[in-house]
Amino acid sequence: MRLRAPLAIIGLLTLTLAAAPAHxxxxxxxxxxxxxxxxxxxxxxxxxxxxxxEKDAETPANRGNYDLVVTVSGPRADMVTRRKARRFGIWxxxxxxxxxxxxxxxxxxxxxxxxxxxxxxxxxxxQLGLNNVLLMQRVGSDYADVVPNDAFRSAFVRLRxxxxxxxxxTSAVTFLTPTLFRTGIPLPAxxxxxxxxxxxxxxxxxxxxxxxxxxxxxxxxxxEQFVAITARQNGFAYGLVTAFMALxxxxxxxxxxxxx
Amino acid sequence: xxxxxxxxxxxxxATRVQLYLxxxxxxxxxxxxxxxxxxVGFVSGMFGIGGGFLMTPLLIFVGIAPAVAVASVASHxxxxxxxxxxxxxxxxxxxxxxxxxxxxxxxxxTALGVWTFTYLRxxxxxxxxxxxxxxxxxTTVGGLMFWEGLRAMLRARRGGAVTLRKPGSHGWxxxxxxxxxxxxxxIYLSVIPIVVVxxxxxxxxxxxGIGGGFxxxxxMIYLLRVPTSTVxxxxxxxxxxxxxIATMLHAMTNHLVDAVLALILMVGGVxxxxxxxxxxxxxxxxxxxxxxxxxxxxxxxxxxxELVIRPQDLYSIRESGGVPP
Numbered sequence: 001m002r003l004r005a006p007l008a009i010i011g012l013l014t015l016t017l018a019a020a021p022a023h024x025x026x027x028x029x030x031x032x033x034x035x036x037x038x039x040x041x042x043x044x045x046x047x048x049x050x051x052x053x054e055k056d057a058e059t060p061a062n063r064g065n066y067d068l069v070v071t072v073s074g075p076r077a078d079m080v081t082r083r084k085a086r087r088f089g090i091w092x093x094x095x096x097x098x099x100x101x102x103x104x105x106x107x108x109x110x111x112x113x114x115x116x117x118x119x120x121x122x123x124x125x126x127q128l129g130l131n132n133v134l135l136m137q138r139v140g141s142d143y144a145d146v147v148p149n150d151a152f153r154s155a156f157v158r159l160r161x162x163x164x165x166x167x168x169x170t171s172a173v174t175f176l177t178p179t180l181f182r183t184g185i186p187l188p189a190x191x192x193x194x195x196x197x198x199x200x201x202x203x204x205x206x207x208x209x210x211x212x213x214x215x216x217x218x219x220x221x222x223x224e225q226f227v228a229i230t231a232r233q234n235g236f237a238y239g240l241v242t243a244f245m246a247l248x249x250x251x252x253x254x255x256x257x258x259x260x
Numbered sequence: 261x262x263x264x265x266x267x268x269x270x271x272x273x274a275t276r277v278q279l280y281l282x283x284x285x286x287x288x289x290x291x292x293x294x295x296x297x298x299x300v301g302f303v304s305g306m307f308g309i310g311g312g313f314l315m316t317p318l319l320i321f322v323g324i325a326p327a328v329a330v331a332s333v334a335s336h337x338x339x340x341x342x343x344x345x346x347x348x349x350x351x352x353x354x355x356x357x358x359x360x361x362x363x364x365x366x367x368x369x370t371a372l373g374v375w376t377f378t379y380l381r382x383x384x385x386x387x388x389x390x391x392x393x394x395x396x397x398x399t400t401v402g403g404l405m406f407w408e409g410l411r412a413m414l415r416a417r418r419g420g421a422v423t424l425r426k427p428g429s430h431g432w433x434x435x436x437x438x439x440x441x442x443x444x445x446x447i448y449l450s451v452i453p454i455v456v457v458x459x460x461x462x463x464x465x466x467x468x469g470i471g472g473g474f475x476x477x478x479x480m481i482y483l484l485r486v487p488t489s490t491v492x493x494x495x496x497x498x499x500x501x502x503x504x505i506a507t508m509l510h511a512m513t514n515h516l517v518d519a520v521l522a523l524i525l526m527v528g529g530v531x532x533x534x535x536x537x538x539x540x541x542x543x544x545x546x547x548x549x550x551x552x553x554x555x556x557x558x559x560x561x562x563x564x565x566e567l568v569i570r571p572q573d574l575y576s577i578r579e580s581g582g583v584p585p
Contacts (some may be wrong), residue, residue, distance in 0.1 A: 041278060067315070076557045077579055078579070079577055079578065080384065080577070080578050080579075080580050081573050081575055081576070081577050082384050082575065082576050082577075082578070083575055084571055084574045084575075084576075085574070087567060088571075090388075090392075090567040090568055091567060091568075091569075091570065091571050091574075092385070093384050093385060093387075093388065093576075096384055146444040152575075155574075155575035156577060158573070158575075159573070159575060159576070159577050160577070169405065188286075189287070224280050224281075224282040224520065225282065226281060227282040227283070227519055227520060228282035229284070231283055231511065231515050231517065231519070232515050234583075235511050235512040235513070235515055236508075236511070236512055238511050238515075238517070238519070239507055239508040239509075239510070239511025239512055239517065240508065241519070241520060242335050242507055242511060242517055242519045243335060243338060243504045243507045243508055245339075245519065245522070245523060245526075246334070246335040246336070246338040246339040246342065246503075246504070246522070246526060247338065247339070247342050247504070249339040249342075249343075249347065249523070249526040249527065249530060250338070250340060250341070250342030250343035250344075250345075250346070250526075250530065251342060251343065252530075253339075253343040253530035253531075253533075253534075254342075254343040254346040254347055255533045257343075257530075
C-alpha cells in the first residue's frame, strides 16, 4: 500500500471545509490510502484512518470528553443465507433468507463500548454496533430487518465475521491527544472490490455532535482479476478460449508422449 | 474449510506457492493441485478412464465449491480425452458413424444437464444433488466392479474358464427399428439405444463433472455389443465433444469455469496419464478391475459420510446476484 496521504489530506481538507455546516465542532479525517491495489498474493493488510476534532469559537470551553464511532461499509450485494436440517437421514438445505443490498464488508470501531457512548435508543437510531446495523431481509413478500437475535441474522453476521469481513471493535479508536484520533481498518485477503464508505460520528454526552464521511476504493489487479472479469462479462469468448486451451493441451500431450 | 490461522513463518512459506483461483475465489497451493491432477491422471491412464469422477470429488474435498469443480473439470477431461482420441484415431480404433450417432444424444443430454444444473443452483440444492448423484452412481458402479473383479479373480484362481455370453446372442435391443450398419465396429444396430446412451452420459456428465467413460464403456460392451477394438476410442470421442460443449455452456450460463484451475489440472493430468498407462500394463486385468472398483466405492462412501454426519455449520452464505462486484 503506497502512502499518498499528503494529497489526500489537502483534498479532504478543502472538501470538509466547504461542506462544513455551522456546527460547534468539525471533524477532519483522512485514510492512509484512497486506492488500495490488491494483488493476487495479497494476504491482508490494514488502512489507517486518522483525524482531529476541530473546535471553533462557539464550542463550549469545557467540552472534551469526545466519543467516536467509525463505520466502514464495503460494496453492497444481495446474499442468501441457507440453513441445513436433517431430512430422511441426510443433511440438506431446507430454509433460506435473502439479505438485500447488504455490505460485503462491514466494520464498526469506537473508542469505548457502545453502551457507554450512548443510550440504547441512540445506538439503534445511529446504527451503532453490528446488532444495530440495518440488514434488510426479504421475509416472504415483506422487507424488514428483524430482531438482532434472529437465527438467520446472527448466523449471517457470525459467518461474515469468521471470514473477517464483518467486525466490531470497541477499543479500536485511540485518541492520541484529546482531539487527535486514529484507527486501523483491517482488510482481510478476501475483501470484495469496490468503493468503501467510511462514516465518522462524533458523540459527546450521549448525543451525536457531528459526522463526516470519506471513502476509499479497493481494486484488484493482475491476471487473475482479468480472468474473473472476462468470465463474467464475456462468457462465450471465455468458454471458447478455455475449450481451445484444453484441446491444445491435449494435442501437445499427444505429440510429446507419442510412442510410435 | 478455510486454511487455519497458522504461524507467520508458515504463512510466509505458503504464499510463495500460493495461487489465487479467479473463479473459485480461494487461494490454493499450486503443487497440491498439480499433484492431484497428476495422481488422477496416473489412475486414469492406468485404468483407461477419464478420471472426472475422482477429480471433481477431490476438488470438492479441498474446499472448492462443487459447482466450480464440476464446471472446471469438464475442460480438464476435454484435454485428456483429446490426447487419447488422437492416438486412437491414428490406430483407426474409432468408429466415426457410431461416434456421430452417440453425439446426437450426447449433445442434447449435455445441454439438458447444464440447464438442470443452473436450475438446481437457483434452488440452492445443487451441492446436495451433486453429492447424492455421486453417492448413488459411485457406490453402485463401484460395488458392481468390485464384485465382478472379485468373481473373475476367484474363477481364475480355481482355473475355470471365463464364461461370457455368446457374441451371437440377440437381446431385446436388437429388435428395435431404425437399424444402421456400423462398418468399422462390424455391428448392425438400431440407433435408438445408441442415442439414449449418449443422452444419459451427456446429462450425467454435465451435472457431475465426469466424462462418464467408466459407465459408457461397460454400457457399450454389454448393452450395445460394440467390439473392444473400437469401444474405448469411440467413447473418448463422445467424452471429448460432450465435455467441450459442457465447458462452453457452463462458461456461458453460470460463469463458473475456472480456467486457471483447469490449466493446472490439465498439465498434471496429461503427464500423470502417461506413467499410469505404463503401470497399468503390468497389472492383470481382474486385479485392475478390483482396484478400480474399490477406488470408485471409496469415493462414493466418502460422499455418503459427508451427507450423513452433522455438518460443522448448519448455515451457509451465497451471493445471489444483485449488484455485480
